[in-house]
Amino acid sequence: MALAIDLALQDMKTIVVERHETIQQVPKGQNLTARTGEHFRRWGVTDAIRAASPIPRSYGSGGVATYGNYLSDYHYEWFNRARIVDYYAATNERLPQYRTEEVLRTRAAETGKITLMRGWSFQSLEQHDHGVAVDITMTQGDDTQTISAPFLVGCDGARSPVREAAGITQTVDPHDRLMALLVFNSRQLDERLAIYGDKAIFNAISPDMNGYWQFLGRVDLEGNWFFHAPVPPGTTRENFNFQQLLNNAVGAEIDVDFSYVGFWDLRLSLADTYRQGHVFIAGDAAHSHPPYGGYGINTGFEDARNLAWKLAACHSGWGGERLLDSYTAERHPVFASTRDDFIVKSILEDRDFVDSYHPERDLTAFETAWNQRASGDDSLVTQYLPHYQGSPIICGETGAVSGATGRHEFAARAGHHLAPRPLPDEQDLWNMLGPGFTLLDLTGNTDFQQRFDAATKPRGIPLKILDLAGAGLLETYGADAILVRPDNFIAWAGSTDDCDAVAIIDKAIGT
Numbered sequence: 001m002a003l004a005i006d007l008a009l010q011d012m013k014t015i016v017v018e019r020h021e022t023i024q025q026v027p028k029g030q031n032l033t034a035r036t037g038e039h040f041r042r043w044g045v046t047d048a049i050r051a052a053s054p055i056p057r058s059y060g061s062g063g064v065a066t067y068g069n070y071l072s073d074y075h076y077e078w079f080n081r082a083r084i085v086d087y088y089a090a091t092n093e094r095l096p097q098y099r100t101e102e103v104l105r106t107r108a109a110e111t112g113k114i115t116l117m118r119g120w121s122f123q124s125l126e127q128h129d130h131g132v133a134v135d136i137t138m139t140q141g142d143d144t145q146t147i148s149a150p151f152l153v154g155c156d157g158a159r160s161p162v163r164e165a166a167g168i169t170q171t172v173d174p175h176d177r178l179m180a181l182l183v184f185n186s187r188q189l190d191e192r193l194a195i196y197g198d199k200a201i202f203n204a205i206s207p208d209m210n211g212y213w214q215f216l217g218r219v220d221l222e223g224n225w226f227f228h229a230p231v232p233p234g235t236t237r238e239n240f241n242f243q244q245l246l247n248n249a250v251g252a253e254i255d256v257d258f259s260y261v262g263f264w265d266l267r268l269s270l271a272d273t274y275r276q277g278h279v280f281i282a283g284d285a286a287h288s289h290p291p292y293g294g295y296g297i298n299t300g301f302e303d304a305r306n307l308a309w310k311l312a313a314c315h316s317g318w319g320g321e322r323l324l325d326s327y328t329a330e331r332h333p334v335f336a337s338t339r340d341d342f343i344v345k346s347i348l349e350d351r352d353f354v355d356s357y358h359p360e361r362d363l364t365a366f367e368t369a370w371n372q373r374a375s376g377d378d379s380l381v382t383q384y385l386p387h388y389q390g391s392p393i394i395c396g397e398t399g400a401v402s403g404a405t406g407r408h409e410f411a412a413r414a415g416h417h418l419a420p421r422p423l424p425d426e427q428d429l430w431n432m433l434g435p436g437f438t439l440l441d442l443t444g445n446t447d448f449q450q451r452f453d454a455a456t457k458p459r460g461i462p463l464k465i466l467d468l469a470g471a472g473l474l475e476t477y478g479a480d481a482i483l484v485r486p487d488n489f490i491a492w493a494g495s496t497d498d499c500d501a502v503a504i505i506d507k508a509i510g511t
């Protein structure tokens, strides 16, 4: 839905084929980053998202890590995404994916450019010179249809039939773990965990878990929760005591009313390419992983932002021949780094910690190591900074590599997200950005502006020029001028004196 909305805002029509009639009510995808908040601004759903959230904003900013169980004496504040909120033009949010989906569907309907076909399933595809023909069938029935379009994007989840049909292979890191997901109501759990105040997520690091998470998340303030943890191979709904599993994780007996018990195999998968001809994949279809760190839906939304303007550019005729391939070139290394530098790293570090320290073996050594974790364990949030420094369509440093690690700062760096700064008279820079490219001229150099105008206008490349001389941004951003892409990433930053506008634009549009 996100991709369809972004495309609609760029005047493209889409058909969304969804096999289910109704939205699945599993409370996943809740931990939404401030960057996702910027997407919501772009899509015009910020207020609707806030209104749909069952949790006050104060709960959206963090959780608690504990040792052994959730009521342990060893605990510290953990995963506070509000720490980096100043670097974004929006805040983080927390709401179940089914609520987000409802908001996006409402918005999609408003655009008048999106046809949602509920209850229809993708079956097969055939690529031809100018696009792709897709066969779909009714999920509960025999009717079939063929849809032809210039592009097909498989946003069809980790098992992605579109990925399979396009022959896109993936690299899988199997962890050979069966995971259980429990959704339940427990007012007693609300009462027990009230000791931590406004906290939404809890991770009990346990010697029994070998580095895997026992993760508890609030759905609302009405006693609804979800929990996931590894369970022994062969576990089914019938042969396992889930009440006991929860009691152990909490460290106390609690009354529990289960509404959902599900399972999945813990593995990390990354498609080897995100494009095959006219077919693309995005979201979990391109990359899937255990829900450690709330990277999943956020990464999928960023895929959508990255891909939408490129599809629109090529459809309108101004996108260069390398633009569509840059989708894989930019997004693939970001997920590879998210996997290696955040998700797998956190499993290995927790494993190393529980192997090395145990309060019953050596209490002093354990407490020293625990206190060290407590004082510095925010890297999952503060160092998570997806960027495209090594992208072929970014005018950056030679030899730079794209990835997901970095340090948040305001300086304008090619390949990085533009961090917002306040403007005089309470103007909001984010509201001033154009739907296409935006050139921020911080020096007021009209000759420079005209060169960019001449490099774009005759070719139909959408460029908005903002003359921000005197806005006090020169020192903060550390550049005379900044070319911002439609997805708010910086294509180029530098001096207005001696730059070649045509060369910069050519590179930015993949010519």
Ligand SMILES: Cc1cc2nc3c(=O)[nH]c(=O)nc-3n(C[C@H](O)[C@H](O)[C@H](O)COP(=O)(O)OP(=O)(O)OC[C@H]3O[C@@H](n4cnc5c(N)ncnc54)[C@H](O)[C@@H]3O)c2cc1C
Pocket (backbone or CB within 6 Å): 017, 018, 019, 020, 027, 028, 029, 030, 031, 032, 097, 120, 121, 122, 123, 155, 156, 157, 158, 161, 181, 226, 228, 282, 283, 284, 285, 291, 293, 294, 295, 296, 297, 298, 299, 300
């Ligand atoms: C317990 C849990 C907690 C999570 N928490 C977070 C979190 O806090 N933050 C976060 O960012 N991520 C989280 N995630 C991950 C997040 O939910 C996923 O990354 C996200 O759902 C991926 O979205 P998607 O649209 O790519 O795929 P999906 O949500 O899987 O959607 C794919 C869609 O394709 C449809 N489909 C599949 N096959 C066909 C077909 N043949 N024809 C038509 N339609 C089809 C499906 O019905 C489905 O609607 C969590 C996941 C779990 C399980």
